[in-house]
Amino acid sequence: MEDSDSVGGNLASKVVAVAAGEAHTLALTGDGYVYSWGRGMFGRLGTGFESDELFPVRVKFKDPKPEKRLKFVGVAAGAYHSLALAERFLELGSATKSEVQLQVCSVKAGGMMSLAIDNLGTLWMWGNCPQESSSSEGEFSLVSSFTPTPVWDFHGHTVVKVACGNEHVVALVTAGETYKGEDLVCFSWGSNNHGQLGLGDKKNRNRPEIVEVFNQDSFFAVYEVACGAFHTALLTHKKRPSETLESMCWTFGLGENGQLGHGTTQSALSPETVKELPQYVYLISVDCGLFHTSVVSSAGDVWSWGMEKGLGLCPNASFTGTDAGDAIFPLQILCNEDKGSKFQEPVQVVCGAAHTVLVAHGGYKLWSWGRGRSGVLGNGETIDCFSPTLVLWPPLTVDFKQEELNTVDDGDRIAEENSTRVTETEKSSSSAIEETKLLQSKLLVMERYAGILHGSIFGKPLEEQDIPISLHNSGSHDIAKEWDRMLESADRAKLVRLEKFYQNMLEGVKDKLMKRRIQEIVKECLNSSSINKL
Structure with a gap:
């Protein structure tokens, strides 16, 4: 069996090291790039912002030697800060006495x-x-x-x-x-x-x-x-x-x-x-x-x-x-x-x-x-x-x-036709990426909404196994049948919890109906009083 690295040159997607801080995560890839995600407060993600990142994003470094790509060989995470180790030598004569x-x-x-x-x-x-x-x-x-x-x-x-x-x-x-x-x-x-x-x-x-x-x-x-x-x-x-x-x-x-x-x-x-x-x-x-x-x-x-x-x-x-x-x-x-x-x-x-x-x-x-x-x-x-x-x-x-640049020896330049092709690819991919991000954002909102509803009803986060089989198979969903199936499979503790939940909901609805009816009666009385005065 061939090594996956040699088959696809997949060092870009191979993680060789990870580090975790208080609420952020770092990953180092085989081709020397650093990715980060999680809490962005205090700039710990290295993105230039303090906003959170829900998916891995590549950290972009300002290279003091732009003629040679900065390659990283290590990462570390403290509670609120991050370290990335570049493959560079340092001249420190005074510290080593020579x-x-x-x-x-x-x-x-x-x-x-x-x-x-x-x-x-x-x-x-x-x-x-x-x-x-x-x-x-x-x-x-x-x-x-x-x-x-x-x-x-x-x-x-x-x-x-x-x-x-x-x-x-x-x-x-x-x-x-x-x-x-x-x-x-x-x-x-x-x-x-x-x-x-x-x-x-x-x-x-x-x-x-x-x-x-x-x-x-x-x-x-x-x-x-x-x-x-x-x-x-x-x-x-x-x-x-x-x-x-x-x-x-x-x-x-x-x-x-x-x-x-x-x-x-x-x-x-x-x-x-x-x-x-x-x-x-x-x-x-x-x-x-x-x-x-x-x-x-x-x-x-x-x-x-x-x-x-x-x-x-x-x-x-x-x-x-x-x-x-x-x-x-x-x-x-x-x-x-x-x-x-x-x-x-x-x-x-x-x-x-x-x-x-x-x-x-x-x-x-x-x-x-x-x-x-x-x-x-x-x-x-x-x-x-x-x-x-x-x-x-x-x-x-x-x-x-950058992926294209990685395949070229350090110091060489890509031919002009390759640069043009890369630019066109960038434009089309950028548009697709933005559309994907928008869809991801919408999906995330829907997932969070579904999770909140599921959690309030069943007392635990929504997981994949909780999604009804009928939705997986056909895309249609008979809520009455699914409700019966769920009640049949629920144990006594779950049934008691459901009963309390719906009792509270029902009381809330009854209370709201009563308030609305009182408002209507008061309004009718006020209107009747105004007509009589005339």
């Missing part, structure tokens, strides 16, 4: 801070970062740094991976100078009011300290790290030689909403394994939201735990019934495509404050679920989704001129 080309290899963000790792393995931090207070020696505080500052504590070692929460940082650092594959040591520092540093206490740390469970002599090799606002998750496997490659998820910190997956709502001051996950699976990605955690296995199984059944939804969400409540153990998130339970070829899972996004099908499909306000799910709607929904990917809007 003239050397530095290249940032990866970026991370969380809360209101940003992190980067360069090609020398140095960690850089800026924003509201945990540092020692200059006014009071030894006292912990968050210091606002407006420019990237190196963390010199790891001098002589290589920082391989890093994550941060609201006020804490966790880094995976080599035991020696270079990375050998299974020699990573876990360090943490910052705020520790809930035990999110995993150091066995609640004392804050100004400087990095080793999490002893994952020290140099540990039996476990750490390979992934993620931070929620006040909790931390790590993925490990047994160090070789080992007969199996099964992995484990460890969590610590705040646990009051079940986000640790330990079966309790207690916080944990030291790393503990999430024991309810299957033993013989290999977890490839983990991420933490505000109060929930998600993992995905190489086989395509997804588990979540924490607030509101692991969805991350706040308690005031419209998710009611016997299934409501926090998940203190991992719950499997099932793929509803083709009645399957697994997601094909999973790549990465990320968690926003109250939503989750999964990259699957080798990067060609995106699934999202959780809180839907501001369009953060990328499906064109603003309602909460309690099961995975497809993100509109690839986006409907395509810049054909």
